[in-house]
Amino acid sequence: MISSILSEDIFFSLKSSFFYIRFGLFAFATWYIIENKYFSLSLFFKIYFIFILMLVLSAIVEMVFFNESYFNTTNTRLSGFFYDEMVLGEYLSIASFLLVAIFAYLYNKNSYKYLIVFSALSILISIIFLSGERSAFISSFLSIIIILILSVKSKRIFLFSVAIFCLFIYSVITLNVDSKNRMFNYTLIQLKSENISNVFSFKGVNLLPIDYYEKNISAYKMFLDKSFTGHGPNMYRKVCSDKKYISQFSCSTHPHSTYLQLLSETGIVGITPIILIFLYLNYKFFLQLLFVLKIKKKEIFKFHELLVIVPFYIFLFPFIPSMNFFNNWNSILIYLLIGFILYFINNRSEAIN
Structure with a gap:
């Protein structure tokens, strides 16, 4: 709010900051509604499952x-019912974990829950890969790896889950050339381009594509100019055209980095x-790892809790x-996750058999 008041376009910035509290209220409302059983969690799971299934189909x-997509204008990416909005992968990278988390909570005592959950996630991450959204695929991939490491104590289940996961990913990469080209080949071309100057490079390979690099540099310069309160929420798109910050690829709605966006x-x-929340979760994950390794006896997070906390992390x-x-x-998806995190943590003893 303070940043918006001090921004160059107060009313434009206030539209983002003043009403942002609605997402926090949404998270608490989600927790309250499920906690007080105003809406059946089992029914929510069934409706949400059908919705995700329709997106996948x-x-x-x-x-x-x-071949020439009925849903969108490019045949190298999938959008499903999102049509020209290329956000199918981004949506599934969060929604998939919420779906399997509710399943794991409702059927907590099911002896096959790990295999069912990781099989479902393997299918869903395959769709995310086919969507061509690289950041969504990386996010989902890391989430699954972290969840595996922090939740599965049985070596047999761990190895079997990893095998299923690798099999699905390998099959998708092998069978779909277009997605493979976009996710790997095109990325390598961007990173190895000799026609760009990038300080984030190592042995001739750029660690950031030029467009991301220039946006990040612009955001960093904005932060240096107003380091304490920034230029105001959602103001990157307006300030980036200033001659102090502008470059060929610098202007966009945001710099594609949560931290640099918030800093600027x-x-x-x-x-x-x-930063404090991120560091706190790192500490808690370390304690959870000690539990999995049987160094500590206290479990920090239940399996279904990790399925929503890790994507948030x-x-x-x-x-x-x-x-x-x-x-x-x-933001709606993220705060929906937060609502379920609050509910799961405060109802650890109520998981259904």
């Missing part, structure tokens, strides 16, 4: 039956809570390209 139909738009005041991870922090539908 729409992507499969698009891939199998349409909200300054130290806005970034501090995010990856959302806060500083080295993955991100969407606009103030994006409406993305």
Whole structure:
């Protein structure tokens, strides 16, 4: 709010900051509604399952039956029912984990829950890969790996889950050339381009594509100019055209980095809570790892809790390209996760057999 008041376009910035509290209220409302059984969690799971299934089927139909996509204008990416909005992978990278988390909670005593969950996630991450959204695929991939490491104590289940996961990914990479070219070959071309100057490079390989690099540099310069309060929420898109910050690829709605966006738009005041939450989760994950390794006896997170906490942690991870922090539908998904995190942690003894 302070950043918006001090911004160059107060009313534009206030539209993002003043009403941002609605997402926090949404998270608490989600917790309250489920806690007080105003809406059946089992019914929510069934409806959500059908919705995710429809999205997956729409992507499969698009891939199998349409060369020139019926849903969007590019045949190298899948969008399903999102049509020209290329966000199918980003949506599934969060929604998939929420779906399997609810399943794991409702059927906590099911002896096959690990295999069912990781099989389902393997299918869903395959769709994310086919969507062509690289950051969504990386986020989902890291989430699954971290969840595996922090939850599975049985070596047999761990290895079997890893095998299923690798089999699905290998099959998708092998069978779909277009997705493979976009996810790997095109990325390598971007990173190995000799026609760009990038300080984030190692042995001739750029660690960031030039467009991300220039946006990040612009955001960093904005932060240096207003380090304490920033230029105001959602103001990157307006300030980036200033001659002090502009370059060929610098202007966009956001710099594709959560931390640099918050630094440039909200300054130290806005970034501090995010950093503290991220560090706290790192500490808790370390304690959970000690439990899995049988060094400590106290379990920090239940399996279903990790299925929603880890994607939230990856959302806060500083080295993955991100969407606009103030994006409406993305914020709804993130705060829906937070609502379920609050519910799960406060109802550990109520998981259904």
